[in-house]
Amino acid sequence: MNKRLRIPDLGGARAMILHRPHATVEALTRQLRAIGLATSDHWPELPAAALGADYVFFDTDMGHDGQFPWKPGEAPMPMIALIGSEAPGRIEWALRQGADAQLLKPVGDNGVFSALLIARQAFESRRASGDEIAGLRQRLAERQTIVRAVTLLAARGKTEEEAFAQLRQLAMAWRETIEQAAARVVARHATEGGRDDRRELP
Amino acid sequence: MRIELGILFSREGSYRRISEACRSGALAAIEAVNADPALPIELVAVERDPQGNVDRYGPLCAEILRDSSARHIVGCVTSWSRKEVIPTLEKWDGSLWYPCPYEGFEASDRVVYANACPNQHLLPLLSWAFPRFGRRGYLTGSNYIWGWETNRVARDLIAEAGGEVAGERYLPLGDDDVSRLIDEIRATRPDFILNNLIGPSSYRFLAAYTALGIEDASFSPDRCPVLSCNLTECEFPALGSAAEGMIAAGPYFQTGAAPYGSSFEAATHDAVRTLALRLACVEDPGTASLSDLLRVPVRGGLTIDPGTHHATLPVLIAQVQGGAFRVLERWEDVVADPYLSHRDRRVAAPPTSLSVVK
Numbered sequence: 001m002n003k004r005l006r007i008p009d010l011g012g013a014r015a016m017i018l019h020r021p022h023a024t025v026e027a028l029t030r031q032l033r034a035i036g037l038a039t040s041d042h043w044p045e046l047p048a049a050a051l052g053a054d055y056v057f058f059d060t061d062m063g064h065d066g067q068f069p070w071k072p073g074e075a076p077m078p079m080i081a082l083i084g085s086e087a088p089g090r091i092e093w094a095l096r097q098g099a100d101a102q103l104l105k106p107v108g109d110n111g112v113f114s115a116l117l118i119a120r121q122a123f124e125s126r127r128a129s130g131d132e133i134a135g136l137r138q139r140l141a142e143r144q145t146i147v148r149a150v151t152l153l154a155a156r157g158k159t160e161e162e163a164f165a166q167l168r169q170l171a172m173a174w175r176e177t178i179e180q181a182a183a184r185v186v187a188r189h190a191t192e193g194g195r196d197d198r199r200e201l202p
Numbered sequence: 203m204r205i206e207l208g209i210l211f212s213r214e215g216s217y218r219r220i221s222e223a224c225r226s227g228a229l230a231a232i233e234a235v236n237a238d239p240a241l242p243i244e245l246v247a248v249e250r251d252p253q254g255n256v257d258r259y260g261p262l263c264a265e266i267l268r269d270s271s272a273r274h275i276v277g278c279v280t281s282w283s284r285k286e287v288i289p290t291l292e293k294w295d296g297s298l299w300y301p302c303p304y305e306g307f308e309a310s311d312r313v314v315y316a317n318a319c320p321n322q323h324l325l326p327l328l329s330w331a332f333p334r335f336g337r338r339g340y341l342t343g344s345n346y347i348w349g350w351e352t353n354r355v356a357r358d359l360i361a362e363a364g365g366e367v368a369g370e371r372y373l374p375l376g377d378d379d380v381s382r383l384i385d386e387i388r389a390t391r392p393d394f395i396l397n398n399l400i401g402p403s404s405y406r407f408l409a410a411y412t413a414l415g416i417e418d419a420s421f422s423p424d425r426c427p428v429l430s431c432n433l434t435e436c437e438f439p440a441l442g443s444a445a446e447g448m449i450a451a452g453p454y455f456q457t458g459a460a461p462y463g464s465s466f467e468a469a470t471h472d473a474v475r476t477l478a479l480r481l482a483c484v485e486d487p488g489t490a491s492l493s494d495l496l497r498v499p500v501r502g503g504l505t506i507d508p509g510t511h512h513a514t515l516p517v518l519i520a521q522v523q524g525g526a527f528r529v530l531e532r533w534e535d536v537v538a539d540p541y542l543s544h545r546d547r548r549v550a551a552p553p554t555s556l557s558v559v560k
Binding site: 007009010011012030031033034035036037108109110113 | 288292307308309310311312358509510511539540541542543544545
């Protein structure tokens with residue numbers, strides 16, 4: 001993960017602030033507008049329109065799960081925690097919400113720009129890892145299919161190694177992943193009835 | 203009405219020439235304001251000299267705000283010193299009028315940025331240079347925030363334009379061993395050089411590069427010029443003929459019978475005059491806060507964006523020809539975009555047909 005920082009398009013991006021009316025909200029709004037974002041602040045709840053926001057800043061001191069139009073940890077945008085009390089229970093709650101970055105209160109003259117960049121980067125890499133893990137899980141689940149396909153091909157008088165090589169060639173010829181090719185071999189075998197090599201199946 | 207005004211410029215150190223230019227602009231502006239019968243205020247300078255030592259800025263800024271009635275300070279040249287004084291300004295309820303170009307990505311509530319940020323210097327300079335010289339740039343700078351960040355933005359702009367970074371090298375502040383820099387430029391043969399070195403490093407580099415241009419015409423100013431966002435008239439005495447051909451961007455250059463000796467002098471003069479015009483318009487200038495001053499409608503002086511506290515400025519591209527700047531391109535009223543988040547605040551690339559160099 002040594003990629004260069006990609007600076008997100010912040011001009012015209014929408015930030016929503018979930019915090020009771022307070023000097024912190026004013027300082028945050030001033031910084032966000034100077035950077036070029038459109039802002040709105042909300043309390044005690046985020047409206048459903050928050051689903052379209054590009055960034056959400058949320059209070060951890062008085063916050064609770066019911067304030068968000070999504071389940072804890074499932075926010076579809078980067079979330080930045082506004083931390084007053086550094087009590088571990090509150091930090092734990094902020095992390096459960098999916099905080100990608102934080103700002104300590106009182107918010108003063110700076111800190112928002114770096115919080116936006118860090119939160120965006122953390123959010124994107126979290127999402128990319130999530131997609132990658134889902135893909136790997138799926139491939140892992142399909143390992144059983146590969147074992148069955150290799151066994152079926154091997155049953156026609158090949159060694160396991162030759163059978164695996166054949167499966168790989170099939171995948172290449174069909175221009176699909178080895179998992180997809182294996183699924184096809186297994187399916188074909190099932191429809192063709194398997195003839196006498198069926199007894200070779202585990 | 204008598205109003206004290208803090209002056210915080212270093213009178214020694216590696217950026218002394220810039221600092222002195224700013225200081226004389228401030229003092230001249232104070233004199234002009236005091237002589238102006240239309241302005242019912244008298245400015246009194248409260249001056250401190252950090253002597254080029256970055257650790258002296260914070261304490262001296264506090265001293266001005268604590269020991270005098272001054273609420274506003276004109277000062278600082280480097281970004282480093284500016285960042286040092288901001289916490290002090292917050293603590294003592296003061297404000298800084300900053301007269302130098304800088305690398306952007308800041309919008310303090312306590313600072314007025316009276317000189318250019320990247321969409322008012324670097325972006326116009328490169329978009330002007332690309333079609334004329336090419337998009338293969340060699341980037342250099344002194345090892346601190348100005349050079350790093352300006353060159354980072356330049357890298358992005360070059361990549362965006364489909365160009366290439368031929369090389370990139372930094373020198374420690376004050377270092378004047380430029381031989382490796384020159385060797386790399388000779389070897390990589392870029393289309394232009396972006397110079398973000400400051401002080402003696404810059405003087406030595408420009409002298410060595412001028413010598414290289416005499417030896418090999420591929421490095422002459424009309425084929426591979428040195429571009430700069432902060433080199434101005436105040437450094438000519440240190441540069442001599444090595445300044446010749448250099449191309450710079452800024453809000454002001456001294457041409458013909460212009461009233462100010464240098465770009466920095468002009469910027470600081472404008473900053474102080476803008477402050478004075480606004481002080482003259484508020485009920486209690488002795489205690490008015492910066493946001494009060496920026497809110498008051500006033501004719502004349504710089505236009506300051508109340509959201510970002512940055513000045514709207516003209517952008518000039520100028521080349522040193524025969525020992526003085528000649529303006530090659532000019533845009534009026536460019537609104538600052540300190541975070542480079544507004545594409546609509548980028549100047550449009552000018553036509554190239556009239557001055558094709560290559």
